[in-house]
Amino acid sequence: MSIKKITKQAFANFIDNLIKTATVYGVQPKGERFDFAPLASAKDLRLDYDVTLLPPKRFFQPTTETLLTFDGEGRYKSNFDNENFILLGVHPYDMVAINQMDKIFSKDYYDEHYMKRRNNATIIACDVLTPSENVFAASMGMATVSEGFDILLTDIGDGYVAEAGTEKGNALLAKAETTDANEKDLEKRQKLQQDNQKNLNKHKLKCKPSDIPNLLERAYKHPVWExxxxxxxxxxxxxTVCPTCYCFNVQDSFNWDLKSGKRQRTWDGCLLDGFTKVAGEHEFRSNRADRFRHRFYRKGKYVPEKLNGQISCVGCGRCVGACLPDIANPVKVFNRLVDDLGLL
Ligand code: SF4
Ligand code: SF4
Incomplete structure (x- = not known):
């Protein structure tokens, strides 16, 4: 795959041309924060953002989506999004989260709705320029990324190093005015990436990510949960703000004829009361501490068991800022367990 250099002006021209022919969602200011939104002009794009309010997961798993419609006579029609789109400005930790979700949604059960959107997407990722106040991706080994993206951009001051990660990315990059990246450009990129592997670390984990499953193995009855x-x-x-939380609820709703209707799925969350409520009003995790504990076990034990040990917290830090009582920070919880239980 190609590694090119593109000047800032050539990049702006490239994006403005892309917008004319494709739907592009790029990172833009939203008040004092940032988020992905339809991009109207390259000048609105902010690749120097710290962190987006919501992760890009909603482009693949919308907050609410109609899976199918039914007519009440035994016929149904599946509903799929067919639009191709470009997601511009995905940070490495969010790219890692998307890579994890791709496995989750295609491994044991191939989720056609998620995978259709994923295959329709072209992802242009970018290395972090401005660390957010709570990021700890470096502690999780996820401050940089080497796969999943179609193009990876790294700002090297007088332009970007643009690496194509797929044939799709190669073809897209061929539409831009570029030169081959030289040794100096690649050195600047390497320096920025090495710095990020150290500096995206506002909360420092006291153990290796690979120690977490074993730590949790011994922590089920630890008082920290209560x-x-x-x-x-x-x-x-x-x-909601977590790029690796993907739980959902599926519900049918009926039209006025009480026969036809639609089946929708919406985001759900394991911390919400009622998440585990099943038929007959049985709720097998009604205790708040059990729900709180479950989130950490899911990030640090259950999902890693499915993903060859990869921890499903990418260190974006969004939950740290979103939690009013300041109890959601995974690093604080894991460090407490390290202090109390030690490492084996
Ligand atoms: S648990 Fe928190 S820090 Fe980790 S990926 Fe989710 S939101 Fe980000
Ligand atoms: S209070 Fe904090 S830990 Fe509890 S559900 Fe809300 S964000 Fe999560």
């Missing part, structure tokens, strides 16, 4: 959960509002914000 202690922290005492102030938990069960608001689910830590789930």
């Amino acid at each position: 202690e922290k959960a005492k102030t938990c509002f069960s608001c689910g914000s830590c789930n």
Whole structure:
């Protein structure tokens, strides 16, 4: 795959031309924060952002989506999004999260709705220029990324190094005015990436990510779950802002004829009361501390068991900022367990 250099002006021209022919969602200011939104002009794009309010997962798993419609006579029609789109400005930790979700949604059960959107997407990722106040991706080994993106951009001052990661990215990059990246350009990129591997670390984990499953193995009855959960509002914000939380609820709703209708799925979250409620009003995780504990076990044990040990917290830090009582920070919880239980 090609590694090119593109000047800032050539990049702006490239994006403005792309917008004419494709739907592009790029990172833009939203008040004092940033988020992905339809891009109307290259000048609105902010690749120097710190962190987006919501992760890009909603482009693949919308907050609410109609899976199918039914006519009440035994016929149904599946509903798929067919639009191609470009996602511009995905940070490495969010790219890692998308790579994890791709496995989750295609491994045991191939989720056609998620995978259709994923295959329709072209992802242009970018290395972090401005660390957010709570990022700890470096502690999780996810401050940089080497796969999943179609193009990876690194700002080297007088332009970008643009690496194509797929044939799709190669073809897209061929539309831009570029030169081959030289040794000096690549050295600047390497320096920025090495710095990020150290500096995206506002909360420092006291162990290796690979120690976490074993730590949790011994922590099921630890008092930290009850202690922290005492102030938990069960608001689910830590789930909503997390790029690796993907739980959903599926519900049918009927039209006025009480026969036809639609089946929809919406985001759900394991911290919410009622998340585990099943038929007959049975709820197998009604205790707040159990729900609080479950989130950490899911990030640090259950999902890694499915993903060859990869921890499903990428260190974006969004939950840290979103949690009003300040109890959601995974680093604080894991460090407490390291202090109390030690490492084996
Ligand atoms: S648990 Fe928190 S820090 Fe980790 S990926 Fe989710 S939102 Fe980001
Ligand atoms: S841990 Fe914090 S963000 Fe998560 S549900 Fe509890 S109060 Fe809300």
